Amino acid sequence: VVPGETALAFYRAKNPTDKPIIGISTYNVVPFEAGQYFNKIQCFCFEEQRLNPQEEVDMPVFFYIDPEFAEDPKMAKVDLITLSYTFFEAKEGQKLPLPGYQ
Numbered sequence: 001v002v003p004g005e006t007a008l009a010f011y012r013a014k015n016p017t018d019k020p021i022i023g024i025s026t027y028n029v030v031p032f033e034a035g036q037y038f039n040k041i042q043c044f045c046f047e048e049q050r051l052n053p054q055e056e057v058d059m060p061v062f063f064y065i066d067p068e069f070a071e072d073p074k075m076a077k078v079d080l081i082t083l084s085y086t087f088f089e090a091k092e093g094q095k096l097p098l099p100g101y102q
Helices: 032-037 067-071
Strands: 006-014 021-030 038-042 049-051 056-065 082-089
Touching: 006 049, 006 082, 021 032, 032 038, 032 067, 049 056
Parallel strands: none
Antiparallel strands: 006 056, 021 049, 021 082, 038 056
């Protein structure tokens, strides 16, 4: 991905069980310092997703890396940024807080 250009990635999720699962995904960016330059335009994270038994879905993430990434001397040796997701089963009535919000 070239800093400043938009990109589209897909993450595959599968429910290997025999019961429906409702879950919420959170994301992580590595290296941590590069996270400030990662900008999601549209993402499935922090929204409840329902996966039926044995269902497999591709979930899109539309994003860009801020062009200032290329100007930051601390990022000079960073040539790989990893975006990962963790899927948590939602508990009835429980909401995950959005980062930075109370």
